[in-house]
Amino acid sequence: MVDKSLIDKIIVGERRAIARAISYIESDNNLTSEYLKELYSKVGNAYRIGITGPPGAGKSTITNQLTKIYRKQNKKVGIIAVDPTSPFTGGALLGDRVRMNDIGMDNGVFIRSMATRGSLGGLSKKAIDAADLLDAAGFDIIILETVGVGQSELDIAQAADTTIVVLVPESGDSVQAMKAGLMEIADLFVLNKCDRPGSQQAYTALQTILMIKEHDENTWLPKIIKAIAQENKGINEIADEIEKHKAFLIDKNLFQLKRQNQTKVRIKEIVEHKLKDELWSEEREHLLNSSLKNIFLGNSSPYHIAEKIIQQFFNKS
Ligand SMILES: Nc1nc2c(ncn2[C@@H]2O[C@H](COP(=O)(O)OP(=O)(O)OP(=O)(O)O)[C@@H](O)[C@H]2O)c(=O)[nH]1
Ligand SMILES: [Mg+2]
16 A cells, blocks of 8 residues: 555655655565656656766765765755665665765765665666655755666666766776777766876777767767866866756757657566566466476477467466
8 A cells, every 4th residue: 555645755855754665666565666656746857867887986986076066056966876786785885875974964965775686677677766766855966876787887877867987097997988888878987096097098098989989969979087086176077067968968859858768668677577577477387387397298399388378378368
């Protein structure tokens, strides 16, 4: 049963209510979709920033500093740190809490880490659900931080209006960036830890790669910003570039289009997720198990059995 009072509390931004609802999302609770249905009319006002990059690149430090800028502008900031490598909440992100301590006490900031390893629907579904929730709760800016491992960085781009890829000067990163298709998802590169040796070479290498990218006046060309997040250097430039990207999207009528496309992909994911759940009911698991022996008696095949299961699914529904 949907608790209407919880909905009301979320809409006015009550922290404990938000935290509880995010727990539902995280635990794949069946009520999640019911709550999100109720809240959806309030969703859509927040600006969503995705931050991804290799482990330890400085994503949380940048998030922390950016948040301070937004707080000065009186904007409320919701932060979701997604850890796709951990099945537990908290553990790997303990460090984040420490680094974000100074913003963690601020009532205009909500920080939550989510562990998504092994979860059905993966990172995108849960992170987007949580972002929607914070959006409905009145946060102006939502920052989604995730370690860039495999699919997760592509997922974050699917959830963000502006995607930031953080890299460090250590060799290979720029080449790696190309390989991982980061070029396609980044609206902005941040070369962090520019206090370290090799930063100028890394910058030049990245520039060279970016120059190959085809673009015209209707496509956004990502910039590379040099930063030393730890010393708060380059952060204003990052904030400015996010604003420029946002203005570009709006100016070129791409903002709604981008969100529409993201929503389309999301709906497909939800449909597939739900169908899969319904498909593997106890009854059809049973049908599968009981049909298996026929394969080994030599009078059936995986295709025969698959067709039988699909037929049974459609007949029943
Ligand atoms: N030298 C140097 N260290 C930095 C800089 N920015 C952040 N760090 C340090 O790098 C370490 C990792 O920073 P985080 O912000 O936690 O990096 P992260 O990308 O969020 O890390 P994960 O979430 O674990 O992937 C911390 O010890 C930071 O203090 C910088 O510009 N220069
Ligand atoms: Mg972090």
